[in-house]
Amino acid sequence: MLPEQARGGFPRLHVLDNVDPETISALLGRLILSRTLFIVTSKSGGTAETMAQFLIVSARLAAEGLALGSHVVFITDPSTGALRPLANAQGVPALDIPQSVGGRFSVLTPVGTLPSALIGIDIGTLLSGAEEMASRCDTDALLENPAGAFATLQWLADTRHGRTINVFMPYSDRLRDFADWFVQLWAESLGKQTTDGAYVGPTPLAALGATDQHSQVQLFMEGPKNKTVTFVAVSERGMDVTIPHGFSNVEELGYLGSHTLGELISIEQRATAGALAMRGRPNMTVHLQRVDEWHVGGLIMLLELATAYAGQLYGIDAFNQPGVELGKQFAYALLGRPGAQAARREWDSLPAPDPRWTV
Amino acid sequence: MLPEQARGGFPRLHVLDNVDPETISALLGRLILSRTLFIVTSKSGGTAETMAQFLIVSARLAAEGLALGSHVVFITDPSTGALRPLANAQGVPALDIPQSVGGRFSVLTPVGTLPSALIGIDIGTLLSGAEEMASRCDTDALLENPAGAFATLQWLADTRHGRTINVFMPYSDRLRDFADWFVQLWAESLGKQTTDGAYVGPTPLAALGATDQHSQVQLFMEGPKNKTVTFVAVSERGMDVTIPHGFSNVEELGYLGSHTLGELISIEQRATAGALAMRGRPNMTVHLQRVDEWHVGGLIMLLELATAYAGQLYGIDAFNQPGVELGKQFAYALLGRPGAQAARREWDSLPAPDPRWTV
Numbered sequence: 001m002l003p004e005q006a007r008g009g010f011p012r013l014h015v016l017d018n019v020d021p022e023t024i025s026a027l028l029g030r031l032i033l034s035r036t037l038f039i040v041t042s043k044s045g046g047t048a049e050t051m052a053q054f055l056i057v058s059a060r061l062a063a064e065g066l067a068l069g070s071h072v073v074f075i076t077d078p079s080t081g082a083l084r085p086l087a088n089a090q091g092v093p094a095l096d097i098p099q100s101v102g103g104r105f106s107v108l109t110p111v112g113t114l115p116s117a118l119i120g121i122d123i124g125t126l127l128s129g130a131e132e133m134a135s136r137c138d139t140d141a142l143l144e145n146p147a148g149a150f151a152t153l154q155w156l157a158d159t160r161h162g163r164t165i166n167v168f169m170p171y172s173d174r175l176r177d178f179a180d181w182f183v184q185l186w187a188e189s190l191g192k193q194t195t196d197g198a199y200v201g202p203t204p205l206a207a208l209g210a211t212d213q214h215s216q217v218q219l220f221m222e223g224p225k226n227k228t229v230t231f232v233a234v235s236e237r238g239m240d241v242t243i244p245h246g247f248s249n250v251e252e253l254g255y256l257g258s259h260t261l262g263e264l265i266s267i268e269q270r271a272t273a274g275a276l277a278m279r280g281r282p283n284m285t286v287h288l289q290r291v292d293e294w295h296v297g298g299l300i301m302l303l304e305l306a307t308a309y310a311g312q313l314y315g316i317d318a319f320n321q322p323g324v325e326l327g328k329q330f331a332y333a334l335l336g337r338p339g340a341q342a343a344r345r346e347w348d349s350l351p352a353p354d355p356r357w358t359v
Numbered sequence: 360m361l362p363e364q365a366r367g368g369f370p371r372l373h374v375l376d377n378v379d380p381e382t383i384s385a386l387l388g389r390l391i392l393s394r395t396l397f398i399v400t401s402k403s404g405g406t407a408e409t410m411a412q413f414l415i416v417s418a419r420l421a422a423e424g425l426a427l428g429s430h431v432v433f434i435t436d437p438s439t440g441a442l443r444p445l446a447n448a449q450g451v452p453a454l455d456i457p458q459s460v461g462g463r464f465s466v467l468t469p470v471g472t473l474p475s476a477l478i479g480i481d482i483g484t485l486l487s488g489a490e491e492m493a494s495r496c497d498t499d500a501l502l503e504n505p506a507g508a509f510a511t512l513q514w515l516a517d518t519r520h521g522r523t524i525n526v527f528m529p530y531s532d533r534l535r536d537f538a539d540w541f542v543q544l545w546a547e548s549l550g551k552q553t554t555d556g557a558y559v560g561p562t563p564l565a566a567l568g569a570t571d572q573h574s575q576v577q578l579f580m581e582g583p584k585n586k587t588v589t590f591v592a593v594s595e596r597g598m599d600v601t602i603p604h605g606f607s608n609v610e611e612l613g614y615l616g617s618h619t620l621g622e623l624i625s626i627e628q629r630a631t632a633g634a635l636a637m638r639g640r641p642n643m644t645v646h647l648q649r650v651d652e653w654h655v656g657g658l659i660m661l662l663e664l665a666t667a668y669a670g671q672l673y674g675i676d677a678f679n680q681p682g683v684e685l686g687k688q689f690a691y692a693l694l695g696r697p698g699a700q701a702a703r704r705e706w707d708s709l710p711a712p713d714p715r716w717t718v
Binding site (some may be wrong): 017018019020021022023024025026028044045046047048049051052054055056058059081082085086103104164165171172173174180183184187188190191192193199200201203205208210211212213214215216217218219220221222223224225226227237238239240241243244245246247250251252253255256257259260261262264265267268270271272274275276277278279285321322323324326327328330331332333334335336337338339346347350353 | 417532547579596690
C-alpha cells in the first residue's frame with residue numbers, strides 16, 4: 001500500500017494487491033519516492049508476492065539514497081515471522097496485527113486502520129460503529145442478533161434448501177470493493193473440509209447494483225434455484241442529482257424528470273428485490289443509513305461475527321486456511337525456495353497437459 | 360461513456376455504468392464539458408439508467424450553451440427505439456448496433472469499438488483477431504474447435520458432474536474487467552428457464568490471479584466439489600520487473616532474488632492449477648500470448664461462440680433475457696411511467712417486509 005504525494009490535504013493511497021509487473025512498473029514510474037510511504041503488510045512475512053514487492057521497493061529506495069526506516073512501515077505479527085526481526089535490525093517502524101487475528105479478519109486492526117487514517121477516514125468512528133454492532137450482537141436472542149440471524153438464514157438456505165451461492169449486492173459504487181472484501185471473508189473462512197471429510201461452504205458472489213441488474217439478475221431470476229441474494233440499500237446519499245425534465249413527449253424519457261438519481265437507484269433495488277421475491281427467489285436487504293465510518297464499521301462487524309457463527313454452524317474452523325498450503329508449496333518449489341523438495345517431487349508426479357489441447 | 364480532455368494524445372475514457380449520484384456528480388463536476396464527448400449507448404433507448412444520465416447531460420450542455428449534436432453520440436438500434444428519432448430530430452450523430460446483436464454480444468460492434476478507437480486501441484487488429492478465431496472455430500471437429508470444446512466441457516461438468524459454478528480467473532490486472540464481461544455474457548445468456556420449465560444455467564464467478572489466491576482459492580480447493588476453474592495465463596508481459604537480491608540471509612526473502620514478477624505471477628498460476636488438479640478439482644488454462652488487440656479479440660470471439668454453443672447444449676435461447684422484465688416493470692411502476700399500472704397492482708400484492716427485521 002502506497003500513499004503518494006498529498007492531494008486535498010491527504011495523501012493518495014494505492015493498493016498494490018497483485019504482482020502484475022505492468023501495474024507495478026507503471027506505478028513505481030509515477031511515484032516520487034522521497035514523498036512516498038510504503039506500508040508492507042504480511043502477518044508471517046512469508047507471502048511471496050508481498051516480499052517480492054518489498055525487495056523491489058527496498059532496492060529503489062536504496063538507489064535514491066533514501067532510508068528504509070523513513071519510507072517503509074511494516075504491519076506484521078507482534079513477535080514471530082520474517083518482518084519483525086527485520087524491523088528491529090533495520091529500524092523500520094512496525095505496527096502489530098494481534099496474534100489471534102487472521103488476515104481476512106484484520107481490517108479493523110492497523111492493517112485497515114493505518115491506511116484509512118492516512119487518507120482521512122475517521123477510524124475512531126469506524127471502530128465505535130463496529131463496537132456498537134458487537135454489543136448489539138451480544139445476545140442469545142437470535143431474532144435480535146443481526147449477525148446470528150444472517151448466519152443462520154444463509155446456513156439453512158444452503159444446507160436445507162440447496163442455496164449454495166450467496167450473492168452480496170450493494171447499491172453504491174463506494175461499496176463495490178466492500179463486496180470483494182465480503183467474498184474473501186465468507187469464502188476463505190467457510191470453504192473447508194470438515195473433520196468427517198465432507199467438503200462444505202457456501203460460495204459468495206459479488207455484484208454491484210444497479211449495474212449488475214443488466215449482467216447477472218437474469219440468472220438470479222430464472223437460473224437454478226441455488227442462490228440467496230443479500231442487497232445492501234443506502235438510505236441517504238452524500239450528494240444527489242435531480243433528473244431534469246426534457247424530451248417529455250418521448251415515452252422512454254418523459255417519466256424520469258424530477259426524480260433524483262438517488263431515488264432511481266433505490267427504486268431499482270426495491271424493484272429487483274420484489275421481482276426476485278415474486279418468483280420465490282430468497283433475498284434480504286440490509287439497510288445502511290449512510291455510507292460513512294459509523295455504518296460501515298457496523299457492517300464490517302456484523303459480517304465478521306456472522307462468519308464466526310457460520311463456522312460453528314458448518315462445523316469447521318472459520319479462522320484457518322489449510323487448503324492454500326499445497327499451492328504455496330508448489331510455488332516455492334518452482335521458485336527454488338530451500339525446503340520445498342517434497343513439494344517438488346509431488347509437482348513432478350503431476351501429468352503434463354495433453355499437447356493436443358494447446359490452443 | 361465520457362472521453363474527457365486529451366492525455367498523451369488520446370482522450371481519457373470514463374465508463375458511467377451505474378447511476379450512483381455521488382459518482383456522477385463527482386465526475387460531472389470535474390469534466391470540462393466543452394471538451395467532452397458523451398457516448399450514449401442503449402439499443403432500445405428505454406434503459407432507465409442510461410436515459411436518466413442522458414437527461415442530466417443534455418441539461419448541463421444546454422446550460423453552457425453547447426450543442427447536443429457536437430457533444431453527444433448515440434449508439435443504438437438502426438431503426439427502432441427512442442434514440443433513433445431523437446438523433447434525427449436533434450442532429451445527434453448515431454452509430455448502429457446491428458439489430459441481430461444483443462447488448463452483451465455487442466462489444467465488437469460500435470458499442471465497444473468507438474470508445475476503444477478513441478482511446479487508441481487498434482480496433483482493426485481487434486476485429487482481425489476475432490475473425491481469425493471465428494474461422495478457427497468453423498469446424499465440426501470438436502477437438503479442433505476451442506469454443507466448442509470450452510462449451511462442451513463446461514456443460515458436461517455442470518449437468519453430469521454437478522459443477523454448477525464456472526470460475527474465470529485471469530492472471531493479469533489488465534484482464535480484471537474482462538472477467539466481469541465474461542460473467543455478464545455467460546450468466547445472462549445461459550441462466551434461463553427451458554421450455555420444459557426447468558431452471559438451468561451455470562453461475563460464472565470472476566476472480567483475479569494472483570490476488571484472489573488469498574481470497575477464494577481456499578474455497579475452490581476444499582469447498583464443495585461444485586466448481587470448474589478456467590485460468591487465463593499470459594505468456595509475454597509488456598514490461599517486466601526483476602526482483603533484486605536482498606536480505607539473502609532471511610529465508611522468506613532470499614530465494615526470490617533474480618526471478619522476475621512476470622515469472623512469479625506465472626508460477627503462482629501454474630502452482631494453483633497444479634494444486635487444484637492434485638485435489639481432483641477440474642480446471643483448464645487458456646494461454647494468451649500477450650494482452651494485446653489480436654489476442655483479446657480472439658478471446659472475445661472464443662467466448663461469444665462458446666456461449667452460443669452452450670445455449671444449444673442447455674436447450675435455451677442464449678440471446679434473450681426475459682427474466683429481467685418483471686424488475687424493469689416494477690421500477691417503471693414505482694417511477695410512475697405511464698403504462699405500468701398492471702405492474703403496480705402486482706407490486707402492491709407483495710407482502711411488506713416484517714418490521715421486526717428492520718435493523
